Amino acid sequence: MRTPRSLAPGKELMKSRISDLRHKIKRLETLINTSMVFSGILDIDELLDTVMQQAEEVMEAEASSIFRIDEKNQDLYFITARGEKGKEAKEIRVPMGKGIVGWVAKHGKPLLVPDVRKDKRWFGGVDEKTKWVTRSILAVPLIVKGKVIGVAEVLNKRGNRHFDKGDLELFAALGNQIAIAVENASLYSDLDKLFLSSIRAIVEAVDAKDPYTRGHSGRVVDYALLIGQAMTRDKERLKEIEISSILHDVGKIGIPDRILGKPGRLTRRERNYMERHPEFSAAIIEPIEMLKKLTANILHHHERYDGKGYPEGLKGKKIPLVARVICVADAFDAITTDRPYRRRKSIRTGLRELQRNSGTQFDPRLVKIFVTQFKKNELS
Amino acid sequence: MRTPRSLAPGKELMKSRISDLRHKIKRLETLINTSMVFSGILDIDELLDTVMQQAEEVMEAEASSIFRIDEKNQDLYFITARGEKGKEAKEIRVPMGKGIVGWVAKHGKPLLVPDVRKDKRWFGGVDEKTKWVTRSILAVPLIVKGKVIGVAEVLNKRGNRHFDKGDLELFAALGNQIAIAVENASLYSDLDKLFLSSIRAIVEAVDAKDPYTRGHSGRVVDYALLIGQAMTRDKERLKEIEISSILHDVGKIGIPDRILGKPGRLTRRERNYMERHPEFSAAIIEPIEMLKKLTANILHHHERYDGKGYPEGLKGKKIPLVARVICVADAFDAITTDRPYRRRKSIRTGLRELQRNSGTQFDPRLVKIFVTQFKKNELS
Numbered sequence: 001m002r003t004p005r006s007l008a009p010g011k012e013l014m015k016s017r018i019s020d021l022r023h024k025i026k027r028l029e030t031l032i033n034t035s036m037v038f039s040g041i042l043d044i045d046e047l048l049d050t051v052m053q054q055a056e057e058v059m060e061a062e063a064s065s066i067f068r069i070d071e072k073n074q075d076l077y078f079i080t081a082r083g084e085k086g087k088e089a090k091e092i093r094v095p096m097g098k099g100i101v102g103w104v105a106k107h108g109k110p111l112l113v114p115d116v117r118k119d120k121r122w123f124g125g126v127d128e129k130t131k132w133v134t135r136s137i138l139a140v141p142l143i144v145k146g147k148v149i150g151v152a153e154v155l156n157k158r159g160n161r162h163f164d165k166g167d168l169e170l171f172a173a174l175g176n177q178i179a180i181a182v183e184n185a186s187l188y189s190d191l192d193k194l195f196l197s198s199i200r201a202i203v204e205a206v207d208a209k210d211p212y213t214r215g216h217s218g219r220v221v222d223y224a225l226l227i228g229q230a231m232t233r234d235k236e237r238l239k240e241i242e243i244s245s246i247l248h249d250v251g252k253i254g255i256p257d258r259i260l261g262k263p264g265r266l267t268r269r270e271r272n273y274m275e276r277h278p279e280f281s282a283a284i285i286e287p288i289e290m291l292k293k294l295t296a297n298i299l300h301h302h303e304r305y306d307g308k309g310y311p312e313g314l315k316g317k318k319i320p321l322v323a324r325v326i327c328v329a330d331a332f333d334a335i336t337t338d339r340p341y342r343r344r345k346s347i348r349t350g351l352r353e354l355q356r357n358s359g360t361q362f363d364p365r366l367v368k369i370f371v372t373q374f375k376k377n378e379l380s
Numbered sequence: 381m382r383t384p385r386s387l388a389p390g391k392e393l394m395k396s397r398i399s400d401l402r403h404k405i406k407r408l409e410t411l412i413n414t415s416m417v418f419s420g421i422l423d424i425d426e427l428l429d430t431v432m433q434q435a436e437e438v439m440e441a442e443a444s445s446i447f448r449i450d451e452k453n454q455d456l457y458f459i460t461a462r463g464e465k466g467k468e469a470k471e472i473r474v475p476m477g478k479g480i481v482g483w484v485a486k487h488g489k490p491l492l493v494p495d496v497r498k499d500k501r502w503f504g505g506v507d508e509k510t511k512w513v514t515r516s517i518l519a520v521p522l523i524v525k526g527k528v529i530g531v532a533e534v535l536n537k538r539g540n541r542h543f544d545k546g547d548l549e550l551f552a553a554l555g556n557q558i559a560i561a562v563e564n565a566s567l568y569s570d571l572d573k574l575f576l577s578s579i580r581a582i583v584e585a586v587d588a589k590d591p592y593t594r595g596h597s598g599r600v601v602d603y604a605l606l607i608g609q610a611m612t613r614d615k616e617r618l619k620e621i622e623i624s625s626i627l628h629d630v631g632k633i634g635i636p637d638r639i640l641g642k643p644g645r646l647t648r649r650e651r652n653y654m655e656r657h658p659e660f661s662a663a664i665i666e667p668i669e670m671l672k673k674l675t676a677n678i679l680h681h682h683e684r685y686d687g688k689g690y691p692e693g694l695k696g697k698k699i700p701l702v703a704r705v706i707c708v709a710d711a712f713d714a715i716t717t718d719r720p721y722r723r724r725k726s727i728r729t730g731l732r733e734l735q736r737n738s739g740t741q742f743d744p745r746l747v748k749i750f751v752t753q754f755k756k757n758e759l760s
Contacts, residue, residue: 194671205633284582
């Protein structure tokens with residue numbers, strides 16, 4: 001608006017002002033709708049990509065990025081990088097205080113740079129590596145509870161124009177929302193790590209009671225996920241496999257030491273008791289409301305594909321899929337580690353043994369996947 | 381705006397339109413700033429109260445509430461209820477489909493009721509119970525991923541006015557934000573419950589190995605929190621007490637059965653081994669990054685206030701506060717439950733025994749708090 005307030009504006013000017021205001025309302029409404037997208041804290045990457053896509057639209061920008069501060073390294077890394085060279089950019093880390101983004105992170109203030117070539121703070125390191133040409137930048141700090149946790153930026157206003165003050169205000173508001181989404185996702189992911197690492201630590205202590213099974217559950221998780229990742233990309237499903245695997249032997253807490261650590265072969269009676277460990281594991285999991293649905297995965301991890309396993313002699317597809325996965329992973333670790341009654345076999349022999357028992361002890365499809373994945377990952 | 385589009389508006393009308401648009405911008409900006417408040421998923425009650433306070437301001441409403449749907453009971457309960465009669469309202473549950481709120485929950489559509497007395501859906505049950513007089517209601521569904529999880533409403537536009545369509549649009553946008561905050565908080569709280577209930581279930585299995593300590597860790601948590609809640613309202617601090625208490629004996633996983641379950645008195649050697657359990661507990665916790673800071677609370681729960689405890693013979697305030705709290709809680713449970721070598725003593729005797737050893741074995745301040753709280757809570 002170029003008319004000073006003191007002059008009564010003419011009709012044309014008023015029309016243009018109304019049009020300006022309408023435009024502003026449209027943008028504000030888009031911004032509010034954008035924040036509706038912040039609907040989950042689980043798929044943060046996907047979420048932020050959608051948000052930045054909308055941000056680019058509102059800001060009429062050619063590209064955009066979100067950076068997170070790494071406190072330990074005192075630098076910034078990309079969480080999202082959209083635009084032509086986004087993929088290349090993601091590899092790069094920006095030192096604290098360096099360039100526009102580093103400056104915003106260090107000072108916790110937004111920065112509008114209409115022409116980067118005229119700004120001393122401009123560093124150009126990312127452009128050099130990505131062959132992208134930045135003309136103008138609008139960068140805002142992501143602040144949570146007074147602390148800068150990252151930076152969001154949009155690059156190059158479309159149509160060779162510059163970002164202006166209105167853009168800055170709008171993007172700063174969006175920055176606040178992004179900051180919250182990023183922080184919420186971190187809190188959730190920290191708690192998730194705490195949950196998994198805690199049960200893992202306790203289970204490892206149970207494994208360690210028997211020197212022969214030290215580290216067993218952790219390895220079974222790795223093997224089970226190797227199969228799982230080849231079957232699905234569904235995060236919930238993979239989490240289910242991970243938690244079921246880590247807890248499959250937790251019931252060994254209930255097995256007396258003299259059976260668990262016995263150097264020689266077990267008597268029939270001892271073996272019967274030992275074979276109750278899936279039931280004990282299931283009994284520990286069952287009362288936990290959110291894990292109840294995993295009980296069957298754990299209870300049946302010693303069933304055999306031919307129905308000759310325990311505790312219920314379930315056969316084939318009647319055995320829950322995750323239980324069949326754990327069965328393969330569990331057996332492979334048992335074969336390839338020392339046991340009181342025999343020395344460990346080689347990886348190669350282990351894989352062959354799985355194949356030999358495919359269709360009898362193991363689900364043939366899962367053996368195939370495991371062997372393929374294991375070789376592909378060059379773990380062998 | 382009363383002028384049809386085809387007529388060229390006069391200057392006065394244009395002025396009023398500009399003023400309308402400015403007002404709308406002001407409200408949209410407030411809404412965007414409101415959403416900045418959504419900064420944490422931990423203090424959801426506090427957060428929603430602040431948000432609704434701002435919502436009342438923007439909507440010029442006398443009161444406001446947020447309801448959550450209880451899927452099991454097929455009814456709605458208040459999460460927040462602001463306004464004169466908020467406290468009274470919070471006790472009430474609204475059946476699904478009943479009244480304005482029930483209608484919005486059932487149909488998943490917003491509802492603008494300028495005069496409740498003229499609307500057939502109006503039920504009035506909450507007014508009756510709270511002696512509040514509702515004139516007009518604006519209620520929007522809280523929808524997450526296509527599913528109605530609750531309802532937000534504002535009541536009685538100030539100055540005896542009615543809510544209008546503009547209010548509805550604005551409040552619907554805010555509703556989307558509230559929905560996300562409520563959902564995020566639920567996801568976080570579910571995961572937190574999963575974490576606590578999982579370690580609790582595993583620890584209970586460890587306790588159960590020795591029939592004399594069945595349920596021990598759970599009771600120690602209750603006793604320790606009884607002391608903790610009298611000392612602080614800081615949620616983080618209380619969580620720290622809870623997690624430290626639940627894990628204080630987890631190291632007993634490492635104690636052989638023959639010592640743990642021995643019916644008679646332990647030999648000196650066995651006792652030495654038994655007394656290493658705080659070290660074993662600490663060793664399990666220490667590698668877990670987010671629990672590392674609790675290690676000392678667990679390691680020192682058998683220190684005595686007079687310095688004659690183990691493992692390090694720390695004295696007085698040198699013993700971490702939480703370790704001193706667990707010490708009192710742990711001893712009280714040991715005294716009041718059966719042991720292989722003696723029968724359990726009464727609650728009264730237990731409290732007296734704590735007092736008798738106050739200043740020698742126990743921190744006198746904590747004994748005082750525990751005895752007071754225990755009697756106050758009529759657990760005795």
